[in-house]
Amino acid sequence: MEMRDSFVDTTTTLLAQEPRTALVLADISAALFTAAAERHPDRVLNVGIREQLMLGVAGGLALTGLRPIVHSYAPFLVERAYEQIKLDLDHQAARAVLVSIGASFDRASAGRTHLSPADVALVDTLSGWTVHVPGHPDEVPGLLRTTVAADGSAYLRLSTLSNGRPYPGDGDLVLVRDAGAGAALLVAVGPTLDAALAATEGLPVTVAYTHRPRPFDTAGLRTLADNEVILVEPYLAGTSARVVAAALADRPHRLLALGVGREELRRYGSAEDHLRWHGLDPAGLRRSVTGFLTPAAADRTPTPAMLGQYV
Amino acid sequence: MNSLATITTRVAEAAAPLDGRHPIAPLLERVRAGRDFGPNVYSTLDVLWVLYDRILRITPATADDPDRDRFLLSKGHAVAGYYAVLAAKGFVPPGWLDDQGGPESRLGDHPDRTLVPGVEIGSGSLGHGLGLAVGTALGLRAQGLLDPRVYVLVGDAELDEGSNHEAIAYAGAAGLGNLTAIVLDNASATHGWSGGPATRFTVNGWTAATVDGRDHDALYAALTGQHGHRPHVVVAVVDHEEGR
Structure with a gap:
């Protein structure tokens, strides 16, 4: 169903x-x-x-x-x-x-x-x-x-894309994988969760889930986040960036906002193809997250999602 | 377009917009506060007065009654006469008219239903009232409220907006007998309506009457001339130049 x-x-x-x-x-x-x-x-x-x-x-x-x-x-x-x-x-x-x-x-x-x-x-x-x-x-x-x-x-x-299991609840952030103190917090919205979990396997990234980007659970965000936040949204990249920025305004932090790019690709294919082209498949997400977490700027090869390109 | 005769007419209007004959003239003068109203303000006064004085089953005491008749002003710029009529009928205090549009006023240049008692919809952007009226008529019908009627006033130029034609076609197909549209026709549509605005309705199954928009008895007869299970339109024709 x-x-x-x-x-x-x-x-x-x-x-x-x-x-x-x-x-x-x-x-x-x-x-x-x-x-x-x-x-x-x-x-x-x-x-x-x-x-x-x-x-x-x-x-x-x-x-x-x-x-x-x-x-x-x-x-x-x-x-x-x-x-x-x-x-x-x-x-x-x-x-x-x-x-x-x-x-x-x-x-x-x-x-x-x-x-x-x-x-x-x-x-x-x-x-x-x-x-x-x-x-x-x-x-x-x-x-x-x-x-x-x-x-x-x-x-x-609603979407035809879906995670493997449901997370009921009212939409407050649900802690799915806890990487411990100091880890970056990744918030996956809706059907991006499974790809986000696969992408961050073995990385120092805590993963939380929500199906309710508005009103965003800013209290939960402040509790779970340290100073690095990664947003993965299945719609326009950066849609919730302003909410996260406002919630953490009193706290030095870095934010990586991933999602669908603005460029019209003029390509057909499947939803899975578009996930890949927008860097929202596990491999693309892992590239983006790894680049974000790597401290040395010289090592940070821009990912396709960062550049708004598709591969 | 601005012939000397036109300008002379407008100057005369500004000097004596209602020549004292209309029962709400003093109230409108309070809204006007010395400003020069365009013809659109005066062109709607008669139909508004006939509706509120003789037809609509609504009073300040029943302004929230589910069984009330609804009047939706879609051409929200025709607001001055609307406020004056609402004041005359006790929906708003006459004192509100004196600073219309001011920083503390509840009466904008377009009406806001959340700020003005008796106002059913906020309007201003053209082409929204007819769709809202269709939904209101459907909502009443779905709840078994079969007595109240829904009236919506649009302008002939407002009919340019395609959203109206979505509503006109559907209301005819759905047989919304509790819906009456009023087209205030002051021939202001840039490309006109060849054959008259009423034809756009009748081709979709509406009944129609086209009358002199200043003749109160003719307006009354047309506005109460619904029959049966079809939506009804009244085209109220007013003089383009005089607009009254």
């Missing part, structure tokens, strides 16, 4: 259990909600291929007291109708739960139109949003139930 299947099952249950819940679609995944739409025709609303309307409708539903879940492919949900998120939700003080599929490059072979590495950074321009980036399908039901039951706005970023 992939994350989208978990989302469909949990949402279908929520629609049946909680009459405040509504689902707004723009054709994407509509076929998976056929049964739910037949049972709840007034609360499962497929507006067709109209993303501006999808978010406007969500805003209107929320203004009447419903709790809308809005779902589409990440670039169409977050990027295409960004002003509707800003104005039809936030400016109206209307709240919704946005759930995307596609992530950064799940459908790499579809090309740039279906890639959305900047989605979390874009949501991060807004105020008060919770962002969940689950790393395993089994994390999805709990996150979805919790965010729908809450009142705030939230963005759940």
Whole structure:
């Protein structure tokens, strides 16, 4: 079962259990909600291929007291109708739960139109949003139930990429591998964890996991971090750098922020290919981390990720 | 475009914008505070007054009632008359009108629903109200609130924004009988609407009425002329030059 299947099952249950819940679609995944739409025709609303309307409708539903879940492919949900998120939700003080599929490059072979590495950074321009980036399908039901039951706005970023095991919890940093005092702290977000663990095997690096980059667990970060922090995010590199910098502002520290590069590669292939090209596979991560930890500047051969290049 | 006749007309408007005939003229004058309002302010006054005085089932006491009618001002720049009407009907204290737009004012040049009692949506960026109105109409329907009506006011130039056409097509297909759009048509769309704005709605299954936007009885008849399970549009035509 992939994350989208978990989302469909949990949402279908929520629609049946909680009459405040509504689902707004723009054709994407509509076929998976056929049964739910037949049972709840007034609360499962497929507006067709109209993303501006999808978010406007969500805003209107929320203004009447419903709790809308809005779902589409990440670039169409977050990027295409960004002003509707800003104005039809936030400016109206209307709240919704946005759930995307596609992530950064799940459908790499579809090309740039279906890639959305900047989605979390874009949501991060807004105020008060919770962002969940689950790393395993089994994390999805709990996150979805919790965010729908809450009142705030939230963005759940689902992917076909996944770690080998789930880490339930509310999103505070989970200590996965403790390398002892003085070690660098690597924070892996969502489905980057397994590659980060493989990359740092045998290195003096403590590894922590979170599926909730916003609000980032800054208290946990301050507890676990010494003076070297490595961020590994499955979306735009540096998205959480400002949060880490602010959390450690009183502490001399170094930060390596890894993630997806800004350059449009104009290559197809698979998600695994793009992970490699962006230096997010175990070998690429190990190159970056080793370079970061090596004190002598002369020994620090820039990695592809550092240079924003691909190999 | 600025012919001598046009300029003369506008000067005359600035001197006596409402010539005292309108019940909210004194309140609007407090908002105006000596400034020169554009025609868009005056062009919406009549429809706003007919709505709040004769049609909308909403009072300051029921401003948060789930069963209230909703009025969504999508063309948020038409705000001066809106504030004046809200003051006339007791939603906001008249004293708020005196420093409209000031640093301590709750009344901006575009309305903010979180700051102004009775305001259903914050607007200003064109093309957002109709989508929000569709969602509001759907939300009421989903909760079995079948009495309240949702009115949304857009401008003919605002219809340039494609988001409106997403909403118009879907509302027709969904049969949103509790939704009424009002197009304030002062012929300001740069490329016009050949055949009239109403055609963009009727082709999608809406019922439509096009009336003189200054004729209160005609406006009342059109704004209450919904029938059945189709969304309804009222095109209120006002003079482009005079805008009143």
